[in-house]
Amino acid sequence: MPTASFMTELAAPIFTPADYFRELTPQEIFAEWERPLELDLGSGDGTFLVEMAALYPERNFLGVERLLGRVEKTAKRIRQRGLKNVRVLRLETTYTLSWLLPADLATRIHVLCPDPWPKKKHHGRRLFNDAEFLGGLRKVLREGGEFLFKTDDHNYYQEALEVMSGQSAFQRLDWAEDAFPYPKTDFEIQWLALSKSVERARWRKAIPGDCE
Ligand SMILES: C[S@@+](CC[C@H](N)C(=O)[O-])C[C@H]1O[C@@H](n2cnc3c(N)ncnc32)[C@H](O)[C@@H]1O
Numbered sequence: 001m002p003t004a005s006f007m008t009e010l011a012a013p014i015f016t017p018a019d020y021f022r023e024l025t026p027q028e029i030f031a032e033w034e035r036p037l038e039l040d041l042g043s044g045d046g047t048f049l050v051e052m053a054a055l056y057p058e059r060n061f062l063g064v065e066r067l068l069g070r071v072e073k074t075a076k077r078i079r080q081r082g083l084k085n086v087r088v089l090r091l092e093t094t095y096t097l098s099w100l101l102p103a104d105l106a107t108r109i110h111v112l113c114p115d116p117w118p119k120k121k122h123h124g125r126r127l128f129n130d131a132e133f134l135g136g137l138r139k140v141l142r143e144g145g146e147f148l149f150k151t152d153d154h155n156y157y158q159e160a161l162e163v164m165s166g167q168s169a170f171q172r173l174d175w176a177e178d179a180f181p182y183p184k185t186d187f188e189i190q191w192l193a194l195s196k197s198v199e200r201a202r203w204r205k206a207i208p209g210d211c212e
Helices: 002-008 047-055 068-081 093-100 120-125 131-140 152-167 186-193
Strands: 037-041 062-063 088-090 106-112 141-151 171-174 199-205
Touching: 037 047, 037 199, 047 062, 047 068, 047 088, 047 186, 062 068, 068 088, 068 131, 093 131, 106 131, 120 152, 141 152, 152 171
Parallel strands: 037 062, 037 106, 062 088, 106 141
Antiparallel strands: 141 199, 171 199
């Protein structure tokens, strides 16, 4: 039987794991842990995360963001909206996927406008070029789950498509702009205001036997 203080901790907008050195259980992240869970990796100031939680109250949303100021801004937004199905974790994305979150936790994973590292000498820092990140993505996303990506950097977009085409666990899906409600992120709003274009891609984690 969970204690009253544990239930209070579970309701806090900022998710602080009891232990950063072992894999968590879904029950440690949300009180209503049976709901489908979506991850927003590099969630920034949290506009997208919070709007999604308001749009889809039957799902849980966990943001992962390494900058404290952005995490605090997100937590303020969650409190202001009175939402109970969204939390934010202050941590590094790849560590979170590889070591903290259990396998098959997420039904959708969003990576929206990640740092593009435009200089060639920094391309190795891009998430899509990190084998550990890709392994973590495969682990944490459920079979049949979706991975959604947006960027304003065309070179990064092309590179991401190439990397993902080599991932046999993932199949590319169409993603029409109005396919389903999908709020814009803070960075996307800024870029669109500057008349930049934002490209998007969506993949599904295959279910064994899909192509047989
Ligand atoms: C360009 S911003 C985009 C933020 C948000 N997704 C949006 O579109 O408004 C990238 C965000 O990812 C965060 N970030 C970058 N690398 C990260 C990592 N390895 N782990 C966690 N957060 C990261 C940055 O701090 C920043 O807030």
